[in-house]
Structures are given as C-alpha cells and as structure tokens.
Amino acid sequence: MQDDFSKQVAGLPLPGSGQTAERWWRLASLGRDDLVLARLAEGHADATAIRAELKDEPSADPDSERWGVWAAVPSSLEARRTEDGAWSVSGDRPWCSGAGSCTHALVTAVAEDGVRLFAVEVREPAATPLDDTWPAVGMAGSDSRTVRFADCPARPVGGPGDYVGRPGFWHGGVGVAACWYGGATGVADTLLAAARTRDLNPHALAHLGAVDGLLHTARLALRDAAERIDAEPSADAQQLAVRVRTVVDSVATQVLDHVGRALGAGPLCQDAAHARRVADLTVYLRQSHAEADLAQLGTLLKENPPAW
Structure with missing residues (x-):
C-alpha cells in the first residue's frame, strides 16, 4: 500500500485554491487509517504544491513518480555547479521518509549563493539509502x-531562499498537523x-467526553486556518501555522x-493496529518542536497581537 501513496493524493486541491479544507480532511482521513501512508502521501502532496508554487517544470510521467520533501538539516548537503551550468548535490541527508520508495525528492542544499531547493532522482549510486539508519x-x-x-x-527549483520564503512553506506545515489530527x-x-460495545466505567466515559472536546477544538483550528489561507493565499501564514500546529500537537498528545x-494496557498489548497507531503518532508528533514552537509563537505575537 505504501508504494501507492502518490495515488492516494491524486487530484488533491492545492493550498490556497479555495479547497484547502478538503485537502486537509483527505490527509486526515489517511492518517486515521494509516499514519505511515499519510506521512508519505503528505510528502508527495507537499512536493506537488511546492513545485507548482515555484513553477518547476512538469513531470513527463507524473503517475509513475513518488516524491518526497527531504529538507531537514539544509547544511548537510552541498550543491556545486559546473562550468557548463549543471548542478549536483553531495552529502548525507537524514530523515528521508520514503527513502526506499520515492523515485524523486526535493532537497535543500547549501550553494555559493545561499540555501537552494533542488529536484533529484533517487537512484543508486548517486542517491543511496543507508542501511541501519532508521531503527x-x-x-x-x-x-x-x-x-x-x-x-x-x-535541478534547481526556484532561487536561493525561495523554498522557505514562499507563503506555501507554512501552508505545508499545517498539512502535517492535519495528519496528526x-x-x-x-x-x-x-x-x-x-x-459502544461494552459497559465502560464512568471514568472511562469521562475520558471519552474529554477526547471529543479536544478533537473538536483541533478540527475547528484546522478549518479556520483553511478559510484564512483560502481568503489570503499569498499572506504570511507563519503565525497561523505555528498556532495550529501547537494546538493539534497538544490535542493529539492529550488524546x-x-x-x-x-x-489501560489491554489495547496496547493485544490490539496490534492500535498499538502501532499509538507508537506511530507518538513519533510523528515529535516532528513538532515542542516548547521551541511555543516560544516562536510568543515572539510572533509580540509583533502581531492576536485577535483575542
């Protein structure tokens, strides 16, 4: 199923297209069923949105391609340009989701004129996933x-700084939160x-009530963000994205x-699907930066006070 992750997001609306909520609900639906599939599908969908926003050349056979966005630790890769104008990248890039299944990826690398985004084909020996690096x-x-x-x-996609400088950088960050949700x-x-299937004690039912309230809060935050992005797709969405990510991170952690x-321990020990989902979500949530994100949001709020 993971090999088909690109098919799961075929026809997904782009962020800011007027259908951003649909984009996030579809990603959330994938996350509800299989967080691994959602993670890979979100990367492919994000790559599609990035390439569209930065006006990258279209793929010759898009249905056969599976893309990742491997942009963590930009300084881990170095970009060089030859006299004839061709680019190449070298170095070790960690955190490459879909290392063995992606056919292409967008990677960040340090060039002489700054940090750039590049499209690469994932093919050995030029791009080799390293064994025993994801235990x-x-x-x-x-x-x-x-x-x-x-x-x-x-192949360069955009110019120096364009990857993080575009509004869609933060739109993609909210897409990750939709998967967490x-x-x-x-x-x-x-x-x-x-x-629904057995008599739970009042304490367990209280936990269910708390979970419902939490998930409702996260859903409203995602819906509000989608409406704001669709209303002003070119606006700076950093504060909005960091806020939504902190809300969904907190909600998911509490759930x-x-x-x-x-x-209790029963489902964690006797329900393989539930145990896997708990383990997957626990790791995936740490794609947030916890208190660092909260501090970033606080700094942003000093410059742009919230509506409340």
Whole structure:
C-alpha cells in the first residue's frame, strides 16, 4: 500500500485554491487509517504544491513518480555547479521518509549563493539509502533512512531562499498537523468502539467526553486556518501555522493520554493496529518542536497581537 501513496493524493486541491479544507480532511482521513501512508502521501502532496508554487517544470510521467520533501538539516548537503551550468548535490541527508520508495525528492542544499531547493532522482549510486539508519519502532514503515548523495545530478527549483520564503512553506506545515489530527482520531476510535460495545466505567466515559472536546477544538483550528489561507493565499501564514500546529500537537498528545488512561494496557498489548497507531503518532508528533514552537509563537505575537 505504501508504494501507492502518490495515488492516494491524486487530484488533491492545492493550498490556497479555495479547497484547502478538503485537502486537509483527505490527509486526515489517511492518517486515521494509516499514519505511515499519510506521512508519505503528505510528502508527495507537499512536493506537488511546492513545485507548482515555484513553477518547476512538469513531470513527463507524473503517475509513475513518488516524491518526497527531504529538507531537514539544509547544511548537510552541498550543491556545486559546473562550468557548463549543471548542478549536483553531495552529502548525507537524514530523515528521508520514503527513502526506499520515492523515485524523486526535493532537497535543500547549501550553494555559493545561499540555501537552494533542488529536484533529484533517487537512484543508486548517486542517491543511496543507508542501511541501519532508521531503527525506529514508531513510524518504522516510513523508512526515513539517511540518504547519501554523491555528485547526484540536481535541478534547481526556484532561487536561493525561495523554498522557505514562499507563503506555501507554512501552508505545508499545517498539512502535517492535519495528519496528526487524523492519527489522533484513529487512536480515539479504539476508545469509542469500546464504549459502544461494552459497559465502560464512568471514568472511562469521562475520558471519552474529554477526547471529543479536544478533537473538536483541533478540527475547528484546522478549518479556520483553511478559510484564512483560502481568503489570503499569498499572506504570511507563519503565525497561523505555528498556532495550529501547537494546538493539534497538544490535542493529539492529550488524546493519547486519555485513551491510555481509559483503557489501560489491554489495547496496547493485544490490539496490534492500535498499538502501532499509538507508537506511530507518538513519533510523528515529535516532528513538532515542542516548547521551541511555543516560544516562536510568543515572539510572533509580540509583533502581531492576536485577535483575542
């Protein structure tokens, strides 16, 4: 199923297209069923949006391509340009989700004129996923190994700084939060199913009520963000995105706690799908930066006070 992740997001509306909410609900639906698939599909969808926003050349056979966005630790790759104008990238890039299944990727690298974004084809020996570099339990199926680039041919996408300087950078960040929300609803499904099929004690039912309120809050935050982005797609969305990500991170973390306290160890030890979903969501949420994100939001609020 993971090999088909690009098909799962075929026809997905682009952020700011007037259908941003549909984009996020579809990503959330994938996350509810399978967070690994959602992670890979979100990367492919984000690559599609980035390439459209930066006016990259279209693919010759898009249906056969599976893209990732491997932009963590920009300084880990170096970009060089030859006298004839051709680019290549070299170095080890960690956190490459879909290392063994992506056919192409967008990578950041340091060039003489700054940090640039490049499109690369993932093919050995120019791009080699390294064994034993993803010993994870949670999100194990995302295959986020380190990839070693050795003079890998690269095509520039946009100019220096364009990747992080565009409004869509923050739109993509909210798309990740939509996947977290979907994963949290999947964890909550186990508690809801237990409540519907057996008599739970009042404490467990209280946890279910708390979970419902939390998920409602996250859904409203995502919906509000979608409406704001569609209304002003070119506006700076940094504050909005960081706020939504902190809300969904907090909600999902609390959902994990409530469901665990309500049902105890049973589902974690005897329900493989639930245990895997809990492990996957726990790891995926750490794509946020916790208190660092909160501090960033506080700094942004000093310059642009909130509506409340």
